[in-house]
Amino acid sequence: MLIESMRDLGYTLETALADVIDNSISAEASEIDLLADTNPANPRIAILDNGHGMSEAELLDAMRPGNRNPLDDRSSNDLGRFGLGLKTASFSQCRRVTVATRTPNGLVCARWDLDTVAEADDWVVEIYENEPDIPWLDRLGDQGTLVIWEKLDRLAEADGVAASAEHVIRRIDDAANHLELVFHRYLAGERGIKRVKIRLNNRQLEPFDPFNSKHPATITGPEERIRLRNQDITVQAFTLPHHKKASPQDWARFEGRGGYLRNQGFYVYRAKRLIIHGTWFGLARQTELTKLARVRIDMPNQLDSDWKIDVRKASAQPPMRVRERLRTIIETIGATSKRVYTARGRKLVTDDRIPVWRRVQDKNEIRYVLNADHPVMSEFSSKLDTDLRSQFRRVLELSAASLPVDALFADLGGQPEAVSSAKIAEDDLAILVETTFRVIAQAGTAAASIPEMLRLAEPFRSQWERVEPQVTSLVQESATT
Ligand SMILES: Nc1ncnc2c1ncn2[C@@H]1O[C@H](COP(=O)(O)OP(=O)(O)OP(=O)(O)O)[C@@H](O)[C@H]1O
Ligand SMILES: [Mg+2]
Known part of the structure; x- marks a missing residue:
């Protein structure tokens, strides 16, 4: 009953995969493979790593819900907290979990099937000494762990009907794209953390840096530190390039799922792994003018309870004292962000x-x-x-x-x-240039300074190549008359 109710903690495919990948990273894996068999009759997904693996006793313990006390201290690079993830994430997606894990002391395989558990009314585990046909077992190396999800009832059923292979593939692809964001700092091998390669079948996931921090037009704010219970929280604001300064490809890539407006806000990382993003925590509204602002917050796992990290590692709330600081930070970024937008507008008005x-x-x-x-x-x-x-x-x-x-x-x-502005036909533009030129000249402005005035004024400014020859000849004409 406990497991059946834990199925509905609110995981999605991507948060469930991320929770299992967390375990692989905590086990010091450098390579993680997401293996997907999308045969619609029996789709299955596996997460394979080359981490340190588990002994039989460790494996049986790992599968016990609540095997760790959430109040225990964890090493600072351990992505776990509750002793639940492997079970809750797996069973949120499927009814049968098989784990094969190898250490220098040998291989162990065990399987938990909710249908068997329900029949026996007991937490039945089947342990295999000589492995039955466990899919992908040949991919497990000298050391590491293979977690296989079968009976994928949540994924395979779309609105109550068995889903097509395309549907399953799309869901998995989508989830993989999200993992490129969640683990981007691990994928990039940022300083201070071990680089991890993640592949989906044969596709290698690429880090997706939501701050586009390498782009020369990205505005990077100073790094601020907030001290809480002897721990450092660091905060850094980024303003993404205005679309006029980004290539169309970059502009489209960095908007992220749901667009710029919805992706502005804080990005909270716990031990460098993204927990939550695209929210101002109720401290500001997501407005058009601040839509290029994204603020990175780094927190250590020692502050999990202060931030109310949940089992899924998909939500967090800043502690009271941090909120106050964040509010002042928002005010300063609001100003930078608005400048990116109004700089163009102001220029047009003052120079023209x-x-x-x-x-x-x-x-x-x-x-x-x-x-x-x-x-x-x-x-x-x-x-x-x-x-x-x-x-x-x-x-x-x-x-x-x-x-x-x-x-x-x-x-x-x-x-x-x-x-863009409405286009003016060639002939009309010529008449407009001539009239404007003549009136300005009649008002006493020297002909030689008129081109500069026109060059800064719309509608001439945006099509200056077309206008310039005519203006030049008007200047010459006025010199001869
Ligand atoms: N891929 C793996 N390699 C090695 N050990 C693992 C792996 N996956 C799980 N374990 C072991 O199983 C334990 C239980 O994992 P589980 O995800 O259920 O809880 P957790 O990671 O401790 O906490 P959380 O609920 O926050 O994820 C882990 O603490 C770890 O010791
Ligand atoms: Mg875990």
């Missing part, structure tokens, strides 16, 4: 002496209004009689008042790279 749109900021309100003094507008306006002129003013006001701010906001949030 003939803007079509004006950004008006007063107190907490920012508005965009059409600039009636723009040369093209004012020239047109001057040709109108008083009555039409005030009508024209009203047209400009109406256009600005109905700027679709919400739609722009949503589009820029979703696909910023796809948003």
Whole structure:
């Protein structure tokens, strides 16, 4: 009954795999293979490592729920805590677990099958002296452990119907992608930890660094230390490159599952293994302006209970004293992140002496209004009689008042790279250049300084190659007249 109820602790395929991989890493494995047989009639998954393995007594103990006291001290690189993971993670996905493990003293194999356990109404373990046909046993090396999940009822059933092989493959592939994030620091062999290779069948998993920390446009904050019960927690903020500074491939890769907006926030690592990410712990909201901010928090396993680490190693809550510090850290990153966005906007407005749109900021309100003094507008306006002129003013006001701010906001949030201004036809652009040039010149500006003004102003700035030859010849013309 205990095991049946433990099946519903809320593991997913990826959190269950991660929990078993934790054991391999704690057993000092350097190579871990996820082996998947996706035959839909009898799919099975195995986790094979070359760690130190277990003796028979250790194996039987390992399979006992709660074999370790969560209050025990653990060595600082032990990823375990509760003495539950192997059982809870495995049985969250399947009804039959077989473990084969080898030490210099020999091989032991044991199997737990929930159907047998239910029939016997006892925690029955079958131990094999001379191995029956255990899949992948030939892959086990001189030392190491092979954990096999069979009767994968949770994975094989999609909405109550037996799933196709493609469905199973997709689920496993998806989980493997997530493991590239969870274990990225182990996969990369970061300083201070032993590098681990993880493969899914024959595909080697590549580290996925959510901070894109090697990119020159990533802004890396200072490392801060928070001391709690004689232990150090380190915090470091990263602001990912703006999409204009990242290649389209990088931009798409680093957004992560669910997009930038949802992946901003704290990334909490326990002994360098990712526990939880994409949350501000209720200290701030996930907003468009901070969506490039990701903050790495490193905590040691000695602080597990302070952080309320759960059995799945998939949730955590910062202790009260840490929360206060995190709040101040959020404030400073908020500012950096906003700068990445508004730097472009501000530049456009301050350098551009003939803007079509004006950004008006007063107190907490920012508005965009059409600039009636723009040369093209004012020239047109001057040709109108008083009555039409005030009508024209009203047209400009109406256009600005109905700027679709919400739609722009949503589009820029979703696909910023796809948003661009309406295109102007070649002929119209030429007329626009000429009119603007002439009006500015008539207002007394020296012809030679007009190109620079136009170069900074939209719509010319973004298509300057097309505009420049015409502007150059206008300057020459005005010199000869
Ligand atoms: N791949 C492995 N290689 C060697 N020993 C292992 C392996 N997997 C499990 N063990 C042993 O079995 C024990 C029980 O594992 P289990 O995952 O159930 O608990 P835990 O890792 O101690 O704690 P947690 O519940 O936090 O995972 C481990 O402490 C370890 O001694
Ligand atoms: Mg464990």
